[in-house]
Amino acid sequence: MTPDEARTLLEQSLRVVVPDADLTGLGGETDIRERFELDSLDFVEIVERLSQGAGFRIEEDEDLRTIDAIVGLLSRGTPHPV
C-alpha cells in the first residue's frame, strides 16, 4: 500500500465514525484522536476498518496516534496476515 492509499484508507475509516472527516491540509503530526474527538470505542471501530483495509492484523499496542504513524504502519505492512 502506498502512503497515498494509506491516507485514503484512514480517511474512509474515519468517516464511519465522523461522517464529515477530512484529512485535507492536516499535517502528519496531527493527533487523530484529539483532532476528531474520538473516544476509545470510536478508535476500536476505526482500527478494525484499517485492519480490514490493509489486510493484516494491527496490534493494540501499535503507535497509532498521529497520521504519520498510521500511514507509516499501513504502508510498511507486516509479515503476519490476518
Place this chain on the structure above:
Amino acid sequence: MVTGLAKTRVTGLVMGDFVMPSLGADMEEGTFIEWLVSPGDTIKRGDVIAVVETPKSAVEVECFEDGTVGELLAHEGDVVPVGGVLAHLTPAEAAIPEEAAAVVAAAAPAVAEAARVAAPAAVAAPAAVAVAAIPPEVEAAPVTPAEAATRHLPPVSPVLRHRAHELGIDLATIVGTGRHGAVTRADLEHAAAARAATAATATVGAPTRPTLPSPTVRQRISPYARRLAADLGTRLDGIHGTGSGGAVTAADVRRAAESAAPPPPAAKPQRADADSMRQSIAALMTVSNREIPHYYLSATVDLTAALSWVRARNRELPVEQRLVPSALLLLAAARSARQVPELNGHWVEGRFRPSDDVDLGLILSLRRGGLLVPAIPRADTLSVTDMMAAMRELTMRARAGRLRGSDLAQPSITVSNLGDQGVESVLGVIYPPQVALVGFGAVSERPWAVDGLLGVRPLVTTTLAGDHRASDGAVGARFLKHLDRLLQKPEEL
C-alpha cells in the same frame, strides 16, 4: 423491553395490534416515518418492522410476537399518540376466520380515530396500552372554540399546537402533507423555515406578513427524506421527486447525495432536533434536581489487573472483537447493581420499586450535541465480549440516529462514563425515576501505595450518585466496594 404491540380483545377474538410504543416517560406521541414490512409479510418476535420519530431520535420499532402483517394504518408523517394503532397483525398462534377478521378490520380504524382525537389524558397512558380499552363511543376530549372552527380538518396534536405558537405560525395557513391533509411537525418546521428565508430576503418596508409557499408550487418532501437529507447534508431544492405527486422520497435524497460533492459543513440544519433534545434533557434534569435528594460517594480503584487482563485478551481476540476497558467497567457496574438491589429500580408514587432485571442505561453524547440514554437489557447476565458488542452496536445506532425501540426501554440504573473526555470524576444527576447513577472518570497513571510502597498504577475514580429517599450512604458504599472487588478479578467477570 418496549415493543409496539398490544394485545387487543375485540368481540371475543384475540388479535394483535401494532401500536405506537412509549419510548420514554415523557413521550406522548410519535411521528410515523416508514414501514419496513408489507401486508402479508411473516414476522418474528424482535423483527424491526417500522420506524417512528420522537423528539430525540428516529427509532426502529420491533414487534413483540410471531405473526403476519395485516393492514397498515399509519402513513408517513402521521402523528400518532402513544398506544395508537399503527397496523393490524395476525398472531401466528391465532388464525382468525376471514369473516371475523373483516369485522375487526372495520371496527379498528374507528378505534384508532378515537385514540387520535382523544387528548393528552388518554395519550399519557403507559406503553403498550390496549387501544380497544377505549370504548368505541368514547367522548372526544373537550374541544376549544378554535378547534371547533377547524373541526373538518384532522386534529393537530397539543405538542404541535404548542410548537406552532412558539414559532408564531397560524396552523390554518399550513398545507398539511400528513394523512387526510394533517399538519405534521415537518410541515410546521418547513413553514417556519420558509418564513425565515422570506424574512431574510424581504426588502425594507415590505410587509412582514409570513409568505407561505403555495401548495401548487411547493415541493413535497417526505419527513423521512427531509431528515435523511439533513443527516447527509444534501440540499433538497433541485432534487427531482419520483414519489407519488412528485414527492421527494428517501431514495431520491440518497441518489442526490451520492452524485453530489461533499457538502459544506454548514449545510446541516439540525436545529429543530437539537432544540427538542435540549428541552427534554432540561425538563428531566430539572425534575431530578428538584425532587431527588442526591448523595455522592467516590472511591479510587486500581485497574492494574483489569487492564492487563484486557490487553492479554486483545492479543488473542480477532480485531473486530477487541475489548475496551469501559466494557469491563460497565459489566462490573451491572453486576454490582445485581448485588445491591436497593440501587437498581425506580422511585414511583412515593416508594422504591426494585427492578427484576439490571437494564443498564448508558449515557452517550452525540457529536452534534445533546445525549441519548439507551439501555442494555439484562446487562448483568452478559459476558465481557457480549457487553462490548452491545456497547458498540448501541453507540453506532445512536450516532446514526436510528435506535431501536428496545434500546429506549427505561433503564433500572445508569452509567456515565466520561473517562475518554479526560475528567477525573463524575458527580452525576440521577435520571428519574431511577435512584442511582454510576460515574467513571478517566483511567490515568497516578502514584498509589501498594504494600507499604509507593507505586505508579492506572487508577480510575468511581462515583455513585444515590437517591437518599431510596437508600442511604452505607448502601452506596457497598455498591462501590463490590465494584472494586469485581474489577480486581476481571477473569471472573
